[in-house]
Amino acid sequence: MPTNPYVKLLIAGALTQDFIIDLDGKAANNLPGGSLFYAAAGARIWQENIGLIGRVGSNYPEAWLKSAEKRGLDTSGILRLAQPYEVRHFFHWQDGERSLQENPVASYARVGLSFPHELLGYHPQTTTVPEKMWANISANLNPTFPNEYMDISGAHICPLDLMAHIKLPAVLQKGLVNTITISPSDDYMLPAYFQQIPAVIKDTFAFLPTEAQISSLFRGRSQDLWEMAAGLTEMGCPIILIYRGEKGFCMFDAASHKKYVLPFYPTRWQDPTGIFDVFAGAFLGEYKTTYDPLQALIAGAAVASLAVEGTGAFYCLDRLPGLETARCEVLKTMVTAI
Numbered sequence: 001m002p003t004n005p006y007v008k009l010l011i012a013g014a015l016t017q018d019f020i021i022d023l024d025g026k027a028a029n030n031l032p033g034g035s036l037f038y039a040a041a042g043a044r045i046w047q048e049n050i051g052l053i054g055r056v057g058s059n060y061p062e063a064w065l066k067s068a069e070k071r072g073l074d075t076s077g078i079l080r081l082a083q084p085y086e087v088r089h090f091f092h093w094q095d096g097e098r099s100l101q102e103n104p105v106a107s108y109a110r111v112g113l114s115f116p117h118e119l120l121g122y123h124p125q126t127t128t129v130p131e132k133m134w135a136n137i138s139a140n141l142n143p144t145f146p147n148e149y150m151d152i153s154g155a156h157i158c159p160l161d162l163m164a165h166i167k168l169p170a171v172l173q174k175g176l177v178n179t180i181t182i183s184p185s186d187d188y189m190l191p192a193y194f195q196q197i198p199a200v201i202k203d204t205f206a207f208l209p210t211e212a213q214i215s216s217l218f219r220g221r222s223q224d225l226w227e228m229a230a231g232l233t234e235m236g237c238p239i240i241l242i243y244r245g246e247k248g249f250c251m252f253d254a255a256s257h258k259k260y261v262l263p264f265y266p267t268r269w270q271d272p273t274g275i276f277d278v279f280a281g282a283f284l285g286e287y288k289t290t291y292d293p294l295q296a297l298i299a300g301a302a303v304a305s306l307a308v309e310g311t312g313a314f315y316c317l318d319r320l321p322g323l324e325t326a327r328c329e330v331l332k333t334m335v336t337a338i
């Protein structure tokens with residue numbers, strides 16, 4: 001049974017062990033991170049009782065899962081695998097969109113900080129790690145998470161490997177899950193995989209690529225952002241949300257034939273880690289409250305602006321009460337319909 005039987009939304013994604021040097025040159029070491037926690041925190045702003053779907057190795061700290069439960073997140077859908085996995089991630093942020101992820105020894109030395117012993121022997125994670133961790137998903141098998149999760153109406157799937165993004169929605173759609181949003185992985189947003197994208201996004205509600213990802217996918221086909229978004233909607237997904245870093249967000253709504261541009265909320269950036277995952281979770285959380293894509297866009301952007309001001313997957317949950325609502329009011333005046 002889930003630890004909380006009243007789960008309302010699902011988030012599926014990766015869990016990592018993070019080492020971050022932020023834009024101020026300050027380090028935060030050995031933190032619970034990953035797209036799953038960041039997106040769940042964003043959703044938790046607007047919804048209670050979020051269920052998590054993930055996989056962790058035998059070496060993943062149990063205390064980190066307990067800390068998530070204390071935040072109102074249900075961890076019953078996190079499968080602990082028998083073998084250990086390398087899930088360390090290192091980020092040395094250079095600006096709002098670029099981070100160094102190799103040679104952490106040089107990065108810590110450059111900012112005059114001691115190198116954390118937990119990073120000894122670190123190498124950037126390869127795509128084979130998530131592929132191995134999610135390899136046993138099958139629409140023909142019982143899902144590897146509580147059956148009660150199949151009765152939930154909304155789910156967001158964070159960046160995972162291509163086959164996980166094809167198989168996991170099929171599993172969820174066998175239940176009552178009727179609103180699925182997906183954030184793609186860099187690994188398959190390439191021209192070589194163009195013909196496989198419909199298998200990922202058909203029958204989903206929203207697809208959330210970054211500007212770099214959608215531009216990469218359509219290389220040689222189009223350079224127009226709206227044309228690319230429209231092309232994705234023709235594959236069976238009515239809402240395309242594009243993250244443009246410090247420039248903000250774009251949304252193409254095929255049902256209403258409307259295009260929206262929303263600048264990023266004016267704030268001081270400290271740590272961009274997980275920012276788009278936070279946005280994606282908050283978007284789904286608000287949408288399942290109001291069923292208004294534009295309001296969900298604004299709500300997601302408001303929470304993203306909170307997350308970027310500090311470090312840690314759950315930083316946005318420690319905001320001043322009402323701050324996210326106040327920022328929504330400001331962002332409503334900033335959105336432009338094209």
